[in-house]
Amino acid sequence: MDLDLDRDPAARPAPSAAPSAASALREWLEIAFRDKRRIAAAFALCFGLTVLAALLPTARYQSEASVLVRLGHEYVYVADNTDGSSGGAMPLMFDRTEALSAETQILASRDLIAEVVRHVGLGRLYPDIARQREDSDRPKLDQAVERFRQGLDAQLLKGATVIQIGFSHRDPALAQAALRTLLQTYLARRAAVFSDGQVRFLEGQVAAVDKRLQRAEQDLSRFKRAHGIVDYGQQIGLLLQQGNELESRLNDTDQQARTASERAKTLTRLANATPANLVQFSESLGDPQVPRQLLELRLKEQGLRSRYVDDNPLVVNAGNDVATAEAFIRDQRKAPPTTVRTGRNPVREAAELDLLRARSDESALAGSRKALQDTLQQLRRRADELSRQQIELAALSREQKLLEDSYGNYARKLEAARITEAREQKQRTTVSVLQAASWPLKAKSARLPILAIGLCLSVVAALLVAFLSQALRSSFQSPEQLERAFGLPVLATLPRVQR
Template identity: 30%
Template structure:
C-alpha cells in the first residue's frame, strides 16, 4: 500500500475498525488496571529553619584568646545539615524506632529479628539483607529540599500509611537534633576540667617562687623605684636636650653679636656746627633717633639675630651714612661722641656670654646627675633578669589559667544546652500527612491511557492496512495495475 491520502487512511481505519477499537480498549484497560491496582502512597512533610548557631561558629583551641568567628556561608551550612538529614545513620535510627514490621511488613516477614548491629552482620545475614533493603527503600522514600533564597529546609516521607509517614518525619526531626548534638556538641568538658586544675596548681607554684625570690633579695618596691628613677632620668634628659639647644642658640647669638660689634665704631659723629642749620640734617637726625628707639623696642621682644632687628639696624646704618654726607656738604665742624649702638651691642654680647657659661654649667650638672641615676639603676638591675623571668612566668601561668577557666565555663554552658537538645534548628511547619494519596495519580493515568489508546488504535489500523494485500480503493487499483478505473460498484451483501 503506497496511497496515504486522507480518504485511504479513513477507509483503512473503517475497514479494520474492530482491531482499532480493540487496541484502544486494551490500552485504556491496562492504564485503569495500573491506576487502581497500585498501592496508594501518602506523603507527610515538615519544614525546619536552620540558623547560624553555636554549632557552626569556630571557637579557638585551648589557651587561645581569639574570639569566636564564622568562616562559612549560609548555603554551606544548609548543605551540611541536608547531608546529615540524608545520612544512613539517621535512616537506621528511624527504622529502629518506628519498627521494621510497621514500616515494611514484607521485609519483616523475611527477617523477624531486630535490625542487627554492625558486629552482628556476619552472624545474621538474612537480617542484614533485610536491613539493607529497608534502608534503601527508606532513603528513596525520604526527601529533603532546601527552599530557595532562605534558610528553610523542607523534608517529607512517602508511605502507604499516612500515620506512619507522619511519625517517620517527626522521628527524623528528633534524630536530626540528636545528630547535631553528636557532631557539634561539646566533647572535651572533662579534659578542660583536668587542664584547669593543672593550670591552677602551676599558677600557685609560680606565685610561691616569685614571693620567695622577693623575700630573699628584699625587693619589695623594685618596680616603683625603677619607675621613679627612669622618670627622673627622663626629666633630666629633657632638661639636658633643652640646655644643649639653648647653648647652641646662645653660641650663635654670641657669634652674631661679635660680628656686629666688629663692624661698629665706638665713636660716631653726632652733629656739625654750621652757620645755618639744614632742614634735611634735622630730619635725618630725628629719623636716626626714631630708628634707635625702635631697635631698643625690638631687642626687648626679639633675639639679636632676628630679621626685624637686622632690618632696623640696616636702616640705622643707611641713616648714619646719609647724615655723614649732609655734614660733609655743610662744611662745618663735626662733633664726635660715643656710639650708642656699639655700647648696646657690647652689653648684649656680655650678657650672651654669661648666659652661655651658665648653660654649659647646667649641661655638665645634668650629665653628672644622669650618670648617678644610671649607676643606681645598674645596681638595682643586677637581679632584674631573674625577677622579670619569674614575673613573666607567673603572668603566663595566670593568663593560661584565666583562658582555661573561661573556656571551661563556656564548655559547661554548651554541655547544658546539648543535654536539653537546644540547637539552631527550629520547626517551621510540624509534620503533617496528606489526606489524599500522592501516588498513583489516577486522573493522569486515565488521560495517558486515552491518549496512548487512541495512538495505539490508529497505529494498529494503519499497520493492518499496510500489511494487507487487498485493493480497497480505486486509487490503489490504478497504482498497482497501471490501468484506469472505469467504474466502481459498492459491495452489497445479500
C-alpha cells in the first residue's frame, strides 16, 4: 500500500514517539522485501564483477629469504668541531628502524632492481614487456622495474634487526633465481655504498695503468719484431766505421781520378803537338828514336810532378832532361834534310794509346766514385734511420719503465688500502643471509581475498541501494510511518488492487 500524502513538516502535527526496535526491524524488512529486485540486482552485479576479477589473475609463486643486519659505526653520528676533530663529542646512534629502513631503500632501489632484471633477463622475467615496441616515454626496463617492485615485498620483523624479503612470480624457478640475484646484487651494492672510495679509486687506477702497460709492452714487442735489432749503438757504430772507410776510399778515388784527368790532358796536348807522320830516315835528322825518348822523358816528368812539388830535385832534373832533348831535336831540324823517308809516327801512336788508357781509367774511376758516393749516401740514410729508431725505442722503453713504476706504486697503495678496508670492515654494518632464496612449494592466489572483499562490497552496495530507494520515495510505505508523521491514528487501510 502506497499512501501519497503531503509530507510537509510544517503542515503536519507533532510526530508521535519513536518506533520500537521490533517495529523498525519490521519496516526495514518490508523495505527490503519491497525492493528485493533492486537490492538483488546491485548485489549480483557487484559480486559478479568480483568473481570475474578473481578469475583473471593467475597463481603466483613467492620465494622468501631473510637477512640479518648488524649495525655498525656508519650509523653512528659524531659532531665535528670547527678544526675537524670530534673533540670528545657524544656519538649519536641512529634509530634502529631508520637504519633498517635505509637498508630496505637500498634493497628496493631502482638501479639495483634494473641490474637484477638485466642479469636474469627481461625476456625471461616479463616476456610480454619484451615483446612490446620500444617507447621513449616508457622504456621497457622502467616497466620491468615497476612490475618487479610490485612483486617484491620487504618487511622489518618487529623487535629484531631482520629483514624478511619475498618475491612473487608466475614461474617458481624465476622467482627463486630473481630473489637470489637480488640478494647477491644487494650485498655487492651495499658493500660499494659503505666502502671506502679510495679502494675503488685505486682499483680503477690500477686497471687503467695495467691496460696502458700492456699496450706499451705490445708496442715495444711489435717494434722489436718489426726491426729485429738488439743493440742500436753497435749497429750505428758499424755503419759509421763503414762510412769512414768509404769516405777514405772515395778520397783516394777522387785523387786517382784527378791524376788520371791530368794525365789525359797532358797526353792530349802531347798527341796534338806530335805530328801524325814522322821522318823515319834522313841524313840530317840522325837517330829517329830521339822523339820517343823525349816522350818518355815528358811522361816521367808528369808522373814526378803528380807526386812531388815543383822544386823537388827529381822534378827539376826531369825538366832539365826534357829541355835538353827538345833543344837537341830543334838543332837537328835546322839543317835541311837530304835523303828523307817518312812513315807513321810511333810517338803519336804511343801517345794516343796511352791517352785511350788514361781516359778509360778516368771513366772507370768516375764510375767507382759514383758507386762509392751512392753507397756512402745509403749508409748515412741507414744511420739516420737507426738513430731515429733508437730514439723511438728509447721512448717506448722509457714509457714502459714509467708505467711499470706507476703500476707498482698503485698496486702497493691498493694493497695498503685493502688492508685498511679489511680492518675497518669489522667495525661496519654487516649483513648476513639467514635464509637463502627458497623454492616456492605452493602457489599463492589472490582469489579468496578478492572474493571476500567483493562480497563485502556487494553487501554494502545492496544496503546503499535500499537506503537510497527509501530516501528518494515521496510516499508512505506503512500505517506506522503515517501515524509517526502526522501523530494521528490510522482508522483503516485499503489493499492494493491488482489490475
